[in-house]
Amino acid sequence: MPLRTPRPIGTLRKLGRLRTATAAALLALAATLVAPVPLAAHAADATTDYCGGQCADILPPGENGNATLADILANKVFGTRPDHTMDQLGPYASLATGYPGVTDATITDFFNSSSFGVPSNQVASVTIPRSDVTITRDKKSGIPHIKGTTRSGTEFGAGYAAAQDRLWLMDLFRHVGRGELSSFAGGAAANRGLEQEFWRQAPYTEADLQSQVDWLAQQGGSRGQQALADAQAYVDGINAYITASKNGRYFPGEYVLTGHVDAITNAGTIDPFQLTDLIALASVIGALFGTGGGGEVQSALSLAAAQQRYGVAQGTQVWESFRERDDPEATSTVHDGTSFPYAGKPSNPQGEALPDPGSVVPEPLVYDATGGATQATTRSPGVLPSNLFATPRKGMSNALVVSGAHTASGHPVAVFGPQTGYFAPQLLMLQELQGPGISARGASFAGLGMYVELGRGQDYAWSATSASQDVTDTYAVELCQDSTHYLFHGSCVPMEKLERTNSWKPTTADSTAAGSYRMQVWRTAYGPVEYRATVGGKPVAYTQLRSSYRHEADSILGFQELNDPTFVHDAASFQRAAQDINYTFNWFYADSRQTAYYNSGTNPVRASGVDASFPVWAQTAYDWHGWDPTLNTADYTPPSQHPQSVDQDYYISWNNKQAPGYTAAGFGDGSVHRADLLEDRVKALVQQGGVTRSALVKAMASAAVTDLRGEDVLPELLQVIGSAPVTDPQEATAVQQLTAWSQAGAKRTETSAGSHAYADAAAIRVMDAWWPLLVQGEFAPGLGTGLYNALGADLTVDESPSAGHGPTGSHAGSAFQYGWWSYADKDLRKVLGRPVQGALAQTYCGGGQLAACRDVLLSTLKQAAAVPASTVYPGDDGGCSAGDQWCADSIVQRPLGGVTDDRISWQNRPTFQQVVEFPAHR
Template identity: 40%
Template sequence: MRRVVGVAVLVFALAGVAAAPAPAAVAPYGTDDAGGFRNILPPGEAGTDNAIQLAAFRANNQRPAHWMDQQPLYENLLYASPALTHDQVAAYYKDATFGVRPEDVETTETPRPGLTIIRDKQYGVPHVYGDSRADVMFGAGYAGAEDRLFLMDVLRHTGRAELSSFAGGAKGNREMDRVQWALAPYTEADLQRQIDQAPVLGGAEGAQLVQDVTNYVAGINAYIAKARLDPTKMPGEYAAFGKQPEDWKVTDVIAEASLIGGIFGKGGGNELRSALLLEALQKRFGDKRGRRVWSDFRLKNDPEAPSTIRRKRFPYETTPSFAPRGLALPDPGSVTFLTPGGALAGEPSGSARTATPLRLPIPDDGSIGSQLLRQFVGEPPHASNWELVSARESTTGHAIGVLGPQVGYFVPQILMEEDLHGPGIDARGATFPGVNLYVQLGHGRDYAWSATTATSDNVDTFAEVLCQDDTHYLYRGECRAMDELDVTNSWKPNVSDQTPPGSETLSVYRTVHGIVFARGKVGGKDVAFVTARTTYFHEADSALGFLRLNDPNFVKDPQSFRRAIDGINFAFNWSYIDADHIAYQLSGAYPYRSPHTSSDFPILGTGEYDWQGFDPDRYLMSTVPLDKRPHAVDPPYLVSWNNKQAPGWAAADDKFSYGPVFRSRMIEQRVRQAIKGPRKMALEQLVQAMEEPATQDIRAFALTRPLLRALGHPSSPTLRAEIDHLRAWAASGGHRRDLDKDGRYDDDQAVTLMDAWWPRMLDAIYQPVLGDEAFKDLKDMLGFGGPPVGEAATDYPGFSDGWWSYVNKDLRDMFNHRKPLGRLSRGYCGNGSRQACRLLLRRTLLDALTDSHAKLYGYGDCQSDPQARCFDQDRFTTASAVGVPNFPFQNRPTFQQTVELTQRLPR
């Protein structure tokens, strides 16, 4: 991709030798680096395949250099994990020290005077050195385009809801446009506003951000200019789509930030659907009992839920769910959702109304859009985790950590790695291409940081009372017109997408609070239900936090780290580690709601019940300050796997799964055991504490004991044999892995049995009690969890959200002498009868034996190999013509660091 080929190009290069720009001074390998940093980011750093390389791949399956050279390291940790040694850690995580050894330099570029980009032979990571800060930013843009230009183009068009105009009119592309236009619809002026307000809101840092992003975009455009003249620099996909790359604007960066922030950095917004569930339950059980049953499943502040901070309370959203002030429960039967995809059944032209959907049917057309929908909407990638052990609990006497984000698996990867050095910036790590002016997850001189998605509540639903017509609403005593926001896409057939020519206009309506996504009645009055996200109009603001994290003069210790994180308004759990300290801080703009109003259901949008301090002109509000958000410094250990943050910090209204069973327990249990009493933990043990749970089935880990107790001792030999299989599987760790590589899971029989039994069990327990309507509403909001057997496999079983806590708490309440904390209002299994429950479980277990492997797993690419091992595979979302094979299931971060420091550096 970076080699100069062809006589003409060679002559051109030689002619320019005399005028070659002066390079930046390059610091020696390891300069200003404390040592002890390693990382991995599969499949590889390279992500641009020119026409020659694309032809080579199609002819003989030859991939460009560094396309998937990190994949074997990542993939094979699975097999080494059970007996991992300290020396072996280096075999599965590459050296992440600043700089490149002289003998390891692969290429050196000087895109402009004062800038040098070096790439290493081993993995091709760009190491960017600038004489000025502007040079570094320019280099980050240039290197990002060099490695991810086509993917960056996909992401910027997706962020603008213009993917179908770029990639073609396939249903998946158009559906992705609808979803994005519902989540973050912006005019060009809206995007520019975020740039213009940066110095106003961020002061000198905001002004620096504007300079940085301007220079960053200049670097992208410099590479594009070269690619237009040099076919070896042009991604081959452009020809397939009949496109040429257009110059970037600063607003393109903001558009992409709106896409990423709207997916990974939010929580909540489920208030209307929760109200519909309540309506169905009250219809089934009556008002009071319906509320109690709703609370059983809500798990808003379950006392048994594992949390990153174990004891200290951080109260948030303490008002009762059914507080009447401003409550806007919809009238029964009145709600109509404005669903994306409504025009798909018609002609591919005209107008389509869009808004947040209940649950999307994702088109299975192989388009880029359908793949993005599966990653971003179908099952959002919430598999990030980090685990830190304090200096006093480690074998080295210094803090150790294993940490990383899960953003799915892409080709090329949706993260890229970069190593940036210049005035005010020393950082290496992962970042999203297209917004990669700073390292977003990585390490500085003597510290590292990472994040998990917090899913904390920064999205609410307001019910706007309509006046005059359905596009006007009452606010602070005035009848106001809604803003109509439109985007028009048009497409024509290309090599990759033969959809006939067409166009469509997507429209949404916006009020002072946010985007209309449904209509209905409240108290007999017509209303429009609106999604209000605190980060709307402010996605760019979070760049201030990353600016600080990359600055060695800002981040020096846990306290300065926390201040850096205070500049990020997206909802993330941030970890920090240096040689002597570990720390945790929750980021995000969490609104102070109007006093005594519910955070679980829609609230009237007439103005009296606004967020406290709400300024509709600037879209700002009063938010929870840094010290009131969950945080910790130097406890014995810290673990986050997208779990609850702290006691008292309520689960967001769309998070119904923070109960006694959550996957973070699988990591935490291993860490606690390793540091119990006088024991100390080593880095390889911490890697194991992450990797062993990466293949565990949470149902085997947490449900086997209550299920076996409830099943009792049946007389049926068949049942007894299957129970023995489940017991043995749990005793061996409950893994979904094939350590002996014989092509089948080591506990395949038990795995298959659980996959078949789980949906049958849940149907039999809950549907008769809840009734069809409420059961469907609950299932639509929170899937059963586990592998989606019986349909085409599209993603791995992340075991994040599911019904395991419901089953666990119900069975413990019915069959244990020691009752659970936060008991349910009633029994569900067997309608509360122990005998009926036992018979139900035995019957469904026997029924599960009738499901064939083909029925469970024989779909999509597993038709010829219908088994769990195939079905579970980690699959890549592809935005390139050069693909990468699926690989065995691991539920672990996409990018991951190991940190084992022994020193802190002077500033």
């Protein structure tokens, strides 16, 4: 049975409705406009590589992310794709069923070799965009191997290669970063929703973008100067490709389809890039993956609901138990006995500015909407998924690292990578960079590839997971004079009014009517306004201020150091490089001798008594220590206070708690977490000893196809149910199905590769239907509807693979990061009479009585078992029919351009992933 290809969700859906004759005519025209790719039969020079063929990586769907008009039309009419568009998707997908048989010798059946250079018999093409750089692409994957004789040439080549592979995507994202996507790519509802969501978080003016460039020049020292020189050479390379492709008529076809270039006359422009475009791109990536905190207003609302339900003292205890700030049962990446206190609950909170009941109103963003802009509820697609920036949406990457003391070879082994979502083309791109002061291979975000951001050097490798620690605070600024003035350090000052007006016309690829609208944000010294409310009767505006706001570009220094073989040579130097990255990431390192971990980010030093979980008054007494509102700089916790470790027996991370004492920015770091799927498997391997690369790959892949609820909560559910005989036939059948599935490992895998049918399908359907029902039945009666719903806004109840309602959205791969698994686990263990550390303030299931709890579980289970598959999996407009369980779970490479790729079976793993084991060191 062939894999199903999802319908495009970009502005290009209308193409599918073109008549074949028209498409064929356009295809014939476009085919005459494509320039040949230069080819030469020699290999890129290989730099000394200490991995000895034991390093591998994978990044689906494929390296090539550019398609000419001819390519796009051929994809729509004939289903063909340009070379290297989808060739990494098959090996990546096959691991879901093939992992049990993986050996060290067969790892490259599922990953690409990430050795430096290209063997002479594997050279596909050589491009020399200028005399001091050569771009060699390999036959297997088309990855650019960039070799420069000068540093400037190396960076020029990196920019040229990036434009070859991702020009259209880079152009989209620089417009997203400026809040101008609809004007650039059409006014579809998804486009407008995306630019609105992002621009609210980072409403930068051109002066704001330029100020980040100036900051690097003035404050970055010699490395800052070098970074700007590298970035300028990179931009020059991008612009060189724009000029060449426009003149040669082989530029991305999306420019034609969105009306920027005329297919017949070649009239029109592709605007050149500039340094501020890179800042706009960096701000998008920072907002997606490198921030943490916020949400203090919602926390205040759920606290108020708890206090209304139980009274102030008891309600606060109940709320704190669900908050799980520093849960003693939580799995921590650092488990060597050290702790790193940060953002905990103060003993005597100061400056809290909790809203009056019923007074909170979100700040409006959109004004003066006309034409197509009034159709905000239509299903017209955009060029980027509308939930790309949905919050929270950062918990996806993972890492497994084992020290040499526990491996078969005596050298560390690592399997790690970021989960950046599944797109066509991918947000990341692979490259190798070799030049003066630069030697690395790996992945970089499109448009930010001056350096490899996640990958390997000559004798070391590194990766990251999103940490999302609390670097964002909500302030209540007291209004004065009117709604657009506020008290700032004793003076009544005006807010800054920021506006962005977008207008658009219908394009060839988008049927949305012409229209326009204006976005408006009021900005204060404490950040943009998000809500209005009253506090103690006083009118306030709630603002959000994050430490990386207006400083997204600063992290370039750390990435520069990670690529520099003279800088990174051991665990300590790696940690020093990570300290120069102000995004909130967990960084992992392995070479032939050492492993290491470091949590990066500019963690502000808060005023004494400030509780980071709630809004505080915008007053001098509660400002961050050393805060300069003009520059948005402050005093940050020193590196020694960041979670870190060297040569721990093993490290795992799946966006879980970093270390004891390090308070999570949000709810959900408790006794059951997705990271437990890795923790249990890697800990068992380490206890056995002799860990190999393939064993670690198997551990990761096994966790990637396991239902967290089924592995870590279902056994307790079945034990409660099994406390008495089950006599109802329907209930007994469901229990038998769930028991068999649990004993088989609670996997969500196909019966065989390509079958598109799950083993234990009935049990999986029952669990998917049961979980939200059992959680509501377990907790809602005790909490009451108001508090139950308020806590559900803090932490969604469920995020199964097929849950389109979850934070990540449907067909996104990532699952089980957010949910009430820990709450259910702690509550059920209390009912069963087991010890619980950090227990909930009350026992909820059946009022704490085993028999009553059992009745709740059985009644909700019976209800769930009766729900048909067509209701559990209702189908969608992306090609899934109602009741198709496999399709509901499946991963879709969401189109960001004109070419679509196949959907694949679900697996919960990083998008870009490395497998490394260095046998030698410099």
